Amino acid sequence: MISVQAEKEKEILTLSIYGEIDHHSAKEIRCETDRQILSMRPKKVRMDLSGVSFMDSSGLGLIMGRYALTSDIGSELTVLNPTDAVARIILMAGLDKIVPMERSK
Amino acid sequence: MKSKLLNEMRLTIPSKSVNESYARYAVSAFVGQLDPSVGDLGDIRTAVSEAVTNCVVHAYRDTEGKIYICAKYYDDGKVVISIRDKGCGIADVKKAMEPLYTTDTSGERGGMGFAIMESFTDKLRVRSAAGFGTSVVMTKRIKK
Ligand SMILES: Nc1ncnc2c1ncn2[C@@H]1O[C@H](COP(=O)(O)OP(=O)(O)OP(=O)(O)O)[C@@H](O)[C@H]1O
Ligand SMILES: [Mg+2]
Numbered sequence: 001m002i003s004v005q006a007e008k009e010k011e012i013l014t015l016s017i018y019g020e021i022d023h024h025s026a027k028e029i030r031c032e033t034d035r036q037i038l039s040m041r042p043k044k045v046r047m048d049l050s051g052v053s054f055m056d057s058s059g060l061g062l063i064m065g066r067y068a069l070t071s072d073i074g075s076e077l078t079v080l081n082p083t084d085a086v087a088r089i090i091l092m093a094g095l096d097k098i099v100p101m102e103r104s105k
Numbered sequence: 106m107k108s109k110l111l112n113e114m115r116l117t118i119p120s121k122s123v124n125e126s127y128a129r130y131a132v133s134a135f136v137g138q139l140d141p142s143v144g145d146l147g148d149i150r151t152a153v154s155e156a157v158t159n160c161v162v163h164a165y166r167d168t169e170g171k172i173y174i175c176a177k178y179y180d181d182g183k184v185v186i187s188i189r190d191k192g193c194g195i196a197d198v199k200k201a202m203e204p205l206y207t208t209d210t211s212g213e214r215g216g217m218g219f220a221i222m223e224s225f226t227d228k229l230r231v232r233s234a235a236g237f238g239t240s241v242v243m244t245k246r247i248k249k
Binding site: 020022023024026030054056057058060061062064065068085089092093095 | 122123125126147150151154155158161162204209211213214215217218221224
């Protein structure tokens with residue numbers, strides 16, 4: 001099962017995703033992330049992927065789609081704390097050149 | 106020397122997106138009999154997820170059809186996984202396999218599926234006939 005937790009701090013919206021990201025779960029995640037992004041319209045959106053135990057190319061698509069959405073509203077997107085397996089797929093696709101990866105803690 | 110077949114599994118499932126995770130865990134549970142590393146098992150799970158998702162998203166698009174999965178392993182640690190569909194097929198396989206190539210127009214796909222299958226396995230063979238379906242065969246050697 002998948003869940004999205006939103007945390008707002010000043011102009012930063014952190015969306016923490018827990019579970020497995022594939023084509024099946026992406027739809028539900030997209031629904032929730034986009035609702036949060038569009039209602040808050042923050043300066044910065046961070047997608048925290050530390051709780052993602054599996055991700056395939058549908059996850060890359062999910063990040064790309066959120067990049068398009070945040071760009072549209074003049075907001076900046078970053079990916080936070082991906083696990084090694086998730087980071088590997090992001091790096092393979094070169095997606096980190098468009099959406100920077102950040103580490104915290 | 107020819108390797109000897111030790112075990113095989115077959116699974117036929119409808120192309121429902123909820124079956125994507127079922128398919129990758131079924132195959133990885135089977136390959137788990139070889140006691141592979143966590144890394145190898147993760148690679149297989151991801152590669153299977155890519156091939157099965159392509160059947161759901163592209164081959165059968167707005168319809169529903171069957172996905173045929175077969176996995177075999179041999180005494181030398183070779184694992185062969187085949188994923189077939191009887192969907193729309195691919196007119197130009199070479200082009201479809203290029204990284205970043207996608208026919209998706211939603212902006213939610215990056216055309217990385219085949220590139221991931223290729224990099225997470227040792228060998229990838231794709232055969233397709235437009236209008237008849239697609240067969241993806243992946244081979245991976247499990248280190249002892
Ligand atoms: N089983 C299939 N049946 C029909 N067409 C397919 C099939 N698998 C792949 N394709 C075609 O090949 C293209 C490339 O597939 P690939 O998996 O590399 O990328 P994608 O599915 O478009 O995007 P991503 O996998 O990154 O989400 C697809 O866009 C589709 O046109
Ligand atoms: Mg794909």
